Amino acid sequence: MADSPRYLTGDTVVTKIQMELPDAVVDAARKAGLLTPEALERLLNEAIRGRRAADSLLLIAERVAAAGIAPMSIGEINAEVKASRRERDRRADRP
Numbered sequence: 213m214a215d216s217p218r219y220l221t222g223d224t225v226v227t228k229i230q231m232e233l234p235d236a237v238v239d240a241a242r243k244a245g246l247l248t249p250e251a252l253e254r255l256l257n258e259a260i261r262g263r264r265a266a267d268s269l270l271l272i273a274e275r276v277a278a279a280g281i282a283p284m285s286i287g288e289i290n291a292e293v294k295a296s297r298r299e300r301d302r303r304a305d306r307p
Contacts, residue, residue: 216244217228233241246255276283284292 216230219226219228238247245251
């Protein structure tokens, strides 16, 4: 992508990209409205956020394992989630 054309749009530097995809994928994406610059930007940003979240979770898991903390059961996780939600709801009900 280092050789991709770049230009300025407002305050944003934009890079033009070109890719090769199977016709069936292109046709389905076009029909779904996913080939617009806005849709592609949204999809890429969502994928980037997802990748960062996954990387963060893996890093946390490595730290937990290195600290020797025992994994929680599904029941323990559910109990923690419920307790957290109760606390959130309790705070939201306060004037």
